[in-house]
Amino acid sequence: MVFHEDVARKTILNEKFSNFKKSIVSIMGPSRMGKSFFLLYLNKEAESEEIRGAFQSGHSRCTAGILISTQPYQLANDQLIFFLDTQGTFDLETDRKVSVWIASFSLHFSDIQIVNLRGNIGGNDLQDLYTFVQFAMTYPGARLPKQLIFLIRDAPQIDQDNIFLENLQMQCSNSVELKEIMDFLRKKFEISVFCLPTVSENIRKASGFVVMEDSVDSAFYQKMNVVKESIGSVCKNNYNKLPEDLIDFGHKICAHITTVAPQLGSTVEIIKQVSKAKAVNKSFDFFLNLIKTLKAENFADREIKIENETINHLLSFNLKPEDLEEAKATLMQRMNEKLEELKAQWMRDLDEKEEKEAISDFLRKERTRINKIHEIKELLENCSIESAVKEFSKTLSKELTREAKQELSQKVTNMVMDRLSYLKASNLPKILDDYRVIHGDKLENHFIRFDKVPDSHVLEGIKLETEDELKAELRSLQFKIDEEAIILQRFEEKLQTSTSTFLQHKQTILDQRNNFEKLKRQQVEVFDNGGEESRAFDAAEREFLAQSIDCSTFGQKYFNVSCSIKPTRNSAKESQASGRGFGESEGSGRGYGDFYLDASAVDDPRENHKVVEFD
Secondary structure, eight states, X not given: OOOOHHHHHHTTTOGGGTTSXXXXXXXXXXXXXXXXXXXXXXXXXXXXXXXXXSOOOSSSOOOOSEEEOSSOEEEETTEEEEEEXXXXXXXXXXXXXXXXXXXXXXXXXXXXXXXXXESSOOHHHHHHHHHHHHHHTTSTTOOOOSEEEEXXXXXXXXXXXXXXXXXXXXXXXXXXXXXXXXXHHHHHSEEEEEEOOOOOHHHHTOOSEEEOOHHHHHHXXXXXXXXXXXXXXXXXXXXXXXXXXXXXXXXXXXXXXXXXXXXXXXXXXXXHHHHHHHHHHHXXXXXXXXXXXXXXXXXXXXXXXXXXXXXXXXXXXXXXXXXXXXXXXXXXXXXXXXXXXXXXXXXXXXXXXXHHXXXXXXXHHHHHHHHTOOXXXXXXXXXXXXXXXXHHHHTSSSOOOHHHHHHHHHHHHHHHHHHHHHHHHHHHHHHHHHXXXXXXXXXXXXXXXXXXXXXXXXXXXXXHHHHHHHHHHHHHTTOOHHHHHHHHHHHHHHHHHHHHHHHHHXXXXXXXXXXXXXXXXXXXXXXXXXXXXXXXXXXXXXXXXXXXXOTTTHIIIIIOOOOOOOOOTTTTSOOTXXXXXXXXXTTTOXXXXXXXXXXXXXXXXXXXXXXXXXX
């Protein structure tokens, strides 16, 4: 028996199917019972009205060996079903040994095992199936399918699906052997039965191609669809039963089958071997139950006792002495393999526990370190995920697995990202204020340089320049694009307010300066006043001086102005008509006194031009 690994690589292990969940559905049963046709129907597209493939009518065998479908059936977007078609079993045409080979291989590789029979399930069929299953279970660690489906072709009553199994159980109750077989199968598998009607000559005589005619075989196709839906439902919940190394598994199964099966010559020999296998399997199950609660710390104390109890359980099957020694050797081998596996698992668990404790301690320290960082740039510069994991790995006695490294990297990444989010939120107001000040400085520099309020074109340019600088800062601090957009919107709102305030303030300064320059250019009246120069101001000018010449604002910044009111020799005169009155009394509309300004030019060390000082 040869396992063709090249076929496996082209089909179920094909790279184009690597991202799919996979199930294998296998069918076995007597020759010329429509197994190949049934699998082709399961694998066809739902809308297709034709069935094409390797099936034929007549008395010749259609399938030799075990075949796998090259093109799987796509059950869902991410799930495929492959079909195994087997050479005829359950019949007298196939060598007993070969039947065991085929059935055993099929059982090992399937997620669902279909048994295709005609008319009914006979006692011989149950005995054969029981033999196949028991033989398959002689492989150490055998993993058989959970689902067993009986297809009853040409069933006399096609509406008996739900009660067929119970009726069969009642029939088997008259035989101790058959009852035991039924109890075993129902305990081992989830069993379904589908009774299919007899097909027309259109299907029975077809070879390689058939057109579906609903008027003739509608009941048959309807029932086939029910079976197909049932199989699909099971596969959605049960897939990937096969081991990761399918190639190695296939070779081991073939080697096991071909080294054990040749001993199964006659029916008597088969029953004898099955009896031994049954005793070994049940004793091994007993052993597995004993070691369920076994721990590394109590293993040494219980090992001998468990071994003795298991051997005593094997003795209860009353095997012949020559069979007992062989069964005992097989059982001890499986027990030792399981114990070695258990010890290895304990070591892995211990290593995993130590590794988890070390990782937990590392993450605790790393979180403390990260939470002490208060600047985004420092966080980004000193929190390399790769270097952190690398440094931690050096502290361990063995290399971290790829999965452990990925998990650790993810946890450190989450801590850094959490801290980064916190720092972004806490530092953002300062960042915005800093760039608002930068924007204000740019406006101030333009005002000083050109001695005028910037126009709209200049304002837009300064805004865009500042926003570009802010964008670069945000990106260096790893702000996301969507975060950047929200921040820029908030920043623009801040700029609108600050720019408006700036423009109003500067325009006021320019207006005050222009008014003051205007006053300087006006004609000054000079008259005898004790040697002092005097000038008479009208009401508007006096109001401007009272409001604008303020040492705390305009005067300090531009003219270093100080003001004083001095009485004049003409203070007793009414000044209403001349406009020289100042300090009008409430309600009278009249005022007395002149406003005198003493002026001399001084140098203001804060400005690079002459200012006028009024004393």
